[in-house]
Amino acid sequence: MKTILNHHELSSASFADLIHVQRSSISHLLNGRNKPSLEFIMKINEAFKEVELQWLLYGEGIYPNEDLENNSKSKEQSDGNTIKKSTQKKNVERIVIFYTDGTFKNYVEQ
Numbered sequence: 001m002k003t004i005l006n007h008h009e010l011s012s013a014s015f016a017d018l019i020h021v022q023r024s025s026i027s028h029l030l031n032g033r034n035k036p037s038l039e040f041i042m043k044i045n046e047a048f049k050e051v052e053l054q055w056l057l058y059g060e061g062i063y064p065n066e067d068l069e070n071n072s073k074s075k076e077q078s079d080g081n082t083i084k085k086s087t088q089k090k091n092v093e094r095i096v097i098f099y100t101d102g103t104f105k106n107y108v109e110q
Helices: 003-006 012-019 022-029 038-049 055-057 068-080 080-087
Strands: 093-096 104-108
Touching: 003 068, 012 022, 012 038, 038 055
Parallel strands: none
Antiparallel strands: 093 104
């Protein structure tokens, strides 16, 4: 985990935010108080495409795997719509409220 933090120049807090875990979890792992769960390992593997699972679990292989990193970057570049969509302002088209009695109210922008 320290290798990933150093490679990406991340603080432990920003790393925790990236992989969606509590910041205290990172602190406990870095201090050796706890060992990472499989769920934690999988979150790292999801967030950092250049990390091979084999390296993460057993320390075998290389980090960063430049083939995986380059493949991930080229996929992002070739799928430019994903990036554009996330930066575009979105307008609310419709809101539906469901009530516990099974009825609903539909609000549509006019």
